[in-house]
Amino acid sequence: MEVDSATVRRIAHLARIKITKAEEKSLENELSGIFEWVKQLDEVDVTDVEPMTSAVQMTLRLRPDKVTDGEKADEVTANAPLKEDGFFVVPKVVE
Amino acid sequence: MSDLTKLTIAQARTALAAKEFSAQELTQAFIDAIAAGNEKLNAYVLPTPELALEQARQSDKRLAAGKAGDLEGIPLGIKDLFCTKGVRTTACSKILAEFVPPYESTVTQNLWDQGAVLLGKLNNDEFAMGSSNETSAYGPVVNPWRRAGDDQTDLVPGGSSGGSAASVAAELCLGATATDTGGSIRQPAALTGTVGIKPTYGRCSRWGTVAFASSLDQAGPLTKTVRDNAILLKAMASFDPKDSTSVDVPVPDYEAAIGKSIKGLTVGVPKEYRIEGMPKEIEALWSQGIEWMKDAGAKIKDVSLPHTKYALPAYYIVAPAECSSNLARYDGIRYGLRVPGEDITALYENTRAAGFGEEVKRRILIGTYVLSAGYYDAYYLKAQKVRTLIKRDFDDTFKDVDVLLTPTTPGPAFGIGEVSGDPVQMYLNDIFTVTVNMAGLPAISVPAGLSSQGTPLGLQLIGRAFDEETLFQTAATIESAAGDLARPTPWWRH
Incomplete structure (x- = not known):
């Protein structure tokens, strides 16, 4: 197996997705299958090949470092499941 | 009226x-x-x-x-x-x-x-x-x-x-x-x-x-x-x-x-798209497309894009990696679903477990894995290098041809629930289309005929970067050569 159950648990935690025991088992199989299939990339010689960083050759544009938007607390929090006075409400994070 | x-x-x-x-x-x-x-x-x-x-x-x-x-x-x-x-x-x-x-x-x-x-x-x-x-x-x-x-x-x-x-x-x-x-x-x-x-x-x-x-x-x-x-x-x-x-x-x-x-245009036919086990009707459609191009006065040139077969596996590293990063924003705090938990980590984990479907979770996990410490070079960096090679294949080919002609899909529409179980089988649907996303190039699919089941099939044209005009020009030629195709009968109306 390319990916074992401990690895599935570890990456699920890194990705902050809770998974059940049953999901863990099927993900172990599915992910192993996918990585097994992806292994064919080992055939490709990539010596001295630069990784692609942009689909189209271009230089990223710069703009003046000025505030162009803002003062929209109500709009920003409009879709929040829990909010108060223009703030997001979260469980206690710092003791 | x-x-x-x-x-x-x-x-x-x-x-x-x-x-x-x-x-x-x-x-x-x-x-x-x-x-x-x-x-x-x-x-x-x-x-x-x-x-x-x-x-x-x-x-x-x-x-x-x-x-x-x-x-x-x-x-x-x-x-x-x-x-x-x-x-x-x-x-x-x-x-x-x-x-x-x-x-x-x-x-x-x-x-x-x-x-x-x-x-x-x-x-x-x-x-x-x-x-x-x-x-x-x-x-x-x-x-x-x-x-x-x-x-x-x-x-x-x-x-x-x-x-x-x-x-x-x-x-x-x-x-x-x-x-x-x-x-x-x-x-x-x-x-x-x-x-x-x-x-x-x-x-x-x-x-x-x-x-x-x-x-x-x-x-x-x-x-x-x-x-x-x-x-x-x-x-x-x-x-x-x-x-x-x-x-x-x-x-x-x-x-x-x-x-x-399209008289005088050179149309490339990449041999790597002639995959093993390709249905005869897809081959026939492709040949028909080549004939239409010739009839319209285009030159046909056999070409090779040697890294074609690696586009799909490389895509299934690059796309999930970017997906895992992009979808990190769905945290149950700022918008959308929120499922409470005993602390903030549990809130994230519960929300994302309940909110994402199976395929999305699968891709987030693949992406998290290939970007995690110790695996980045072996997977993500490697895939981005393969991407450079795919792009280079196209760049070389477009020195000699104006447009490439391929089938769009390896087969016609399948039944709901018919392709399930093995995710890789579903991924193979994109075998002819994914290459251009990896290279950033434009491509168009145009209806070209019907399958033996009476359902539509398409041909794909791939062009140079920002040369959508040649794609429209050539696609219109295929469209008029294919003539009026049947339309589905409106069984869905009540």
């Missing part, structure tokens, strides 16, 4: 200008068609009839005042991946719940600026991850096409833009927006007998479009005809300072390319 839904965008535009009918009458015809047919097809996840009629009223005013835009009064469907101000946008995921964007995507804003009318939001695979529209939180879309002599089996419309393709094929809109990360415009176009282009990366702004894999995502139109496709792409495309990867080149009048002879 004859059935207005049967018109093309080009015909409707002419008729509206000639006052043969009003924008409100045209819009009402589509509202009625959606009301009569959407229950069975499930193409729209949110029809917006009141808004559509209000926009049509404004269009009629502008038409009367002689101030019509390029798409004045043209009713369109919008994939639920484009944020529409004040209109629920979900990417067909439970995690976005009842999200109502406080802003408009650049692509849709461009359409409204030209007078287009919003008929509603269209179904898609959850976060555009899928090739059959079966991963949507709103359930699968049904293809308007059925196999000859089989009115029992519901077929998929392809994905991820399944709602867009089905609504165009069933005439529930005049045209639709869509997005393509690995084939999500072209594969559904092929499977529903519609025309779909994925433009060059950077041609349409990504601002306000729900992100899946940012270096691959690109918006484009789905329409009944090549001409309509050119009209709609012209309106969607723009340079947008709000998208740092938007490219500042003028948008040409794509429609002008239609009807131009």
